[in-house]
Amino acid sequence: MRSNPYFSIITCTYNSAQYLAETIQSIENQSFNDYEHIFIDAFSSDETISIIESYKLRHPNKVRLYQVPPHGISNAMNYGINMAHGEVVLHLHGDDTLASGKVLDLVKHRFAATNASLVVGNCMLTRGTSISYTWPNSSVRRTLLKIFFIPLMFYTNLIPHPSAYVKKSVFQRLGSFDERYKVVMDYDFWFRSLRHEAVFLMDEVLSVYRFHSNTVSTTQVSQGLDEIDRIREYYRGDFPVAYAVFVLFLQPLLVLRRLLNARASAQLPTSGPV
Numbered sequence: 282m283r284s285n286p287y288f289s290i291i292t293c294t295y296n297s298a299q300y301l302a303e304t305i306q307s308i309e310n311q312s313f314n315d316y317e318h319i320f321i322d323a324f325s326s327d328e329t330i331s332i333i334e335s336y337k338l339r340h341p342n343k344v345r346l347y348q349v350p351p352h353g354i355s356n357a358m359n360y361g362i363n364m365a366h367g368e369v370v371l372h373l374h375g376d377d378t379l380a381s382g383k384v385l386d387l388v389k390h391r392f393a394a395t396n397a398s399l400v401v402g403n404c405m406l407t408r409g410t411s412i413s414y415t416w417p418n419s420s421v422r423r424t425l426l427k428i429f430f431i432p433l434m435f436y437t438n439l440i441p442h443p444s445a446y447v448k449k450s451v452f453q454r455l456g457s458f459d460e461r462y463k464v465v466m467d468y469d470f471w472f473r474s475l476r477h478e479a480v481f482l483m484d485e486v487l488s489v490y491r492f493h494s495n496t497v498s499t500t501q502v503s504q505g506l507d508e509i510d511r512i513r514e515y516y517r518g519d520f521p522v523a524y525a526v527f528v529l530f531l532q533p534l535l536v537l538r539r540l541l542n543a544r545a546s547a548q549l550p551t552s553g554p555v
Contacts, residue, residue: 286343288316288385289367289449293357297375298328300491305336307378313386318344321361323351329375355466359457362449370447372467376493377443380405380486387485388446398448399480402487404441414486415441427482431475431520435513435527436535440471443488451478464505465512472516506539 290308294301308318318340320333330346337344349360358372369392373379384402391400404415416423416439426433433439445467455473458466474480517524 285366285368286315286317287313287368287389288446289361289365289370290316290318291321291358291361291365291370291372292318292375293321293323293354293361293372294325294329294333294375295323295351296325296327296329298325298332300376301329301332303378304373304375305332307380308373309336309339310382311379311385312382313389316343316385317365317367319361319364320344320346321357321364322346322348323357324348353460353463355458355460355462358466359460362452362457365449368449370449370452371443371445373443373488376491378489378491379443380488384485384487387483388487391481391483392446392448395481396479397481398451398478399474400446400483401440401480402444402483402485404444405486405489406492407489408492415439415444416484420484423484429526430482431523432526432531434471434475435517435520435524436531438465438468438471438509440467441488441490442467443490444486445471447474462508462512465508468509469512469515472512472519476516476519 292301292304305318308316318336322329322333330348333344333346337346345364347360347364349357351357361372362370369388379385388400388402391397406413406415416426426439430439451474455470455477457470459469460466462469513524513527
């Protein structure tokens with residue numbers, strides 16, 4: 282009987298055909314191939330299922346597909362966790378990719394070399410031709426980021442989910458994603474994990490996150506900001522010193538950034554030329 286895989290890669294899809302082949306190819310290119318790939322699909326009506334079925338034909342022992350009624354991304358991600366057989370779970374959505382063919386190998390060795398129950402790497406962010414990163418490129422600034430990681434987490438989410446590898450036992454101890462959050466459910470889970478678990482931060486870029494017009498973070502900005510504020514308030518008592526640093530030094534910057542973003546949005550034209 283086949284033993285359980287090391288990695289469970291969970292991909293939630295709904296009409297994800299545009300980029301899904303790239304996601305799949307980035308996984309097929311991995312030098313470390315002890316993984317299963319689980320798809321949670323909300324009854325796509327485009328070519329998503331045919332792409333997955335073709336992939337499944339190439340790797341019948343690795344690929345599983347479940348179609349479930351849509352009850353939000355948190356629900357789909359949790360469904361995938363419940364179906365996972367692997368020791369380590371990664372949520373890689375159908376428009377994101379692993380950054381290189383060595384990613385799973387790097388992460389596996391990092392788990393073996395540490396007592397971490399979460400291993401997190403950097404993430405390349407793409408928006409059209411624009412490219413940025415979750416963490417700074419400078420090694421000095423990355424060191425400062427690691428030192429002040431929790432205060433900075435109150436400022437912004439520094440754990441990109443496509444670069445976050447979580448032992449399944451963590452979900453068993455802490456519970457899965459809170460389905461009350463529809464946009465930033467991962468932000469809540471990271472704070473829960475930072476409170477209880479050993480988290481190791483890798484310098485390497487592990488994934489590529491693609492911003493486009495249909496991403497949840499793009500289409501539900503207002504709700505996402507509201508959820509972030511609620512999560513900050515909920516966890517402030519667990520990290521009082523970090524929260525004090527945030528309030529004194531970082532929150533003024535956050536308020537200024539939101540004001541500038543709101544002003545920029547207000548200045549955008551609401552209609553085309555007459």
